[in-house]
Amino acid sequence: MNELLNxxxxxxxxxxxxxLLACRLQRITRKTWLNPLLxxxxxxxxxxxxxxxxxxxxxxxxxxxxxxxxxxTCVLAIPMYNQRxxxxxxxxxxxxxxxxxxxxxxxxxxxxxxxxxxNELITRSLLPKSVTTPIAVSVCEVSGGLPAxxxxxxxxxxxxxxxxxxxxxxxxxxxNSVALGITLGxxxxxxxxxxxxxxxxxxxxxxxxxxxxxxxxTVILSLL
Amino acid sequence: MKILKQITIxxxxxxxxxxxxxxxxFAFPGSIVAMLLLLGCxxxxxxRIEDISGFAGFLLANMAFFFIPAGVSILDSFGAxxxxxxxxxxxxxxxxLITAAVTCGSILLITKLQKxxxxx
Numbered sequence: 001m002n003e004l005l006n007x008x009x010x011x012x013x014x015x016x017x018x019x020l021l022a023c024r025l026q027r028i029t030r031k032t033w034l035n036p037l038l039x040x041x042x043x044x045x046x047x048x049x050x051x052x053x054x055x056x057x058x059x060x061x062x063x064x065x066x067x068x069x070x071x072x073t074c075v076l077a078i079p080m081y082n083q084r085x086x087x088x089x090x091x092x093x094x095x096x097x098x099x100x101x102x103x104x105x106x107x108x109x110x111x112x113x114x115x116x117x118x119n120e121l122i123t124r125s126l127l128p129k130s131v132t133t134p135i136a137v138s139v140c141e142v143s144g145g146l147p148a149x150x151x152x153x154x155x156x157x158x159x160x161x162x163x164x165x166x167x168x169x170x171x172x173x174x175x176n177s178v179a180l181g182i183t184l185g186x187x188x189x190x191x192x193x194x195x196x197x198x199x200x201x202x203x204x205x206x207x208x209x210x211x212x213x214x215x216x217x218t219v220i221l222s223l224l
Numbered sequence: 225m226k227i228l229k230q231i232t233i234x235x236x237x238x239x240x241x242x243x244x245x246x247x248x249x250f251a252f253p254g255s256i257v258a259m260l261l262l263l264g265c266x267x268x269x270x271x272r273i274e275d276i277s278g279f280a281g282f283l284l285a286n287m288a289f290f291f292i293p294a295g296v297s298i299l300d301s302f303g304a305x306x307x308x309x310x311x312x313x314x315x316x317x318x319x320x321l322i323t324a325a326v327t328c329g330s331i332l333l334i335t336k337l338q339k340x341x342x343x344x
Contacts, residue, residue: 015292016289036288044296048299062293068290069290070254071234075259075276076259076284078266080263081273100326100327101323122312134255138255147294149304155295176332183324219256
């Protein structure tokens with residue numbers, strides 16, 4: 001039986017079915033925390049454990065999907081290029097805001113990991129957690145962390161930020177759409193941006209731009 | 225035919241990115257090099273968005289799907305983190321709040337300074 005539950009068509013097909021169902025679940029419930037990627041990962045882990053399918057089989061069978069990560073990261077250049085007008089209009093605020101955001105993310109993760117006594121491997125995996133998944137995974141792999149921890153941390157950061165940041169702005173009565181847009185993109189990447197798009201066009205554009213620039217700053221800062 | 229051309233362009237950029245990344249004296253992700261290469265090609269009008277928009281649109285619209293294998297690999301590395309789940313969660317929550325506060329604070333300060341500058 002287990003020999004039949006194998007191969008690229010089985011695993012790629014399984015990932016597709018689970019992901020499509022997870023997307024539908026979020027469309028129906030409209031809950032931010034029911035993130036399709038997070039739900040798919042949990043369901044697939046459950047399936048592998050219940051059916052006792054070795055992880056090595058899954059890894060081999062799903063390698064076609066993993067291969068598409070590099071092209072997916074590459075084409076992130078397009079949304080960045082499309083936002084060049086907004087970049088010119090708010091150049092100083094965007095550059096300084098995203099740079100300090102990326103720096104504070106890296107410094108706070110390093111410091112907090114030391115305070116909580118987390119080891120080097122986990123620290124390296126958590127470092128790029130505030131940037132978009134493709135960039136975060138690349139940084140993690142290059143620095144020798146575990147990509148799986150990075151993916152989980154990035155998703156949690158995105159969900160948390162997209163819920164908490166707009167709430168804080170309302171509570172503290174901050175009415176600055178530039179600050180809101182850039183903060184959402186810098187602190188919680190694409191998930192923050194999807195929230196920013198709901199709030200307004202300017203917030204959405206600024207947030208999308210902040211993702212890319214924060215990502216580049218994080219790559220450079222993590223080299224040091 | 226058209227979509228094959230688009231895939232060719234993107235894959236070539238990815239390969240170039242990996243080559244440049246391997247030649248660099250420091251560790252810099254190849255996928256990010258590929259992204260910067262594409263940004264450069266678009267800015268210099270070497271490529272137009274229409275040249276790759278079909279394939280790129282597919283990748284951008286379904287981005288999350290491609291991370292499923294990376295996420296499931298936590299099965300393989302769960303042993304490395306199972307004793308540290310709570311502290312890891314604490315780091316994620318606290319550092320997200322710190323990052324948001326610093327970003328927001330610095331932009332509020334900048335816009336205030338810019339307003340004061342233009343008022344004078």
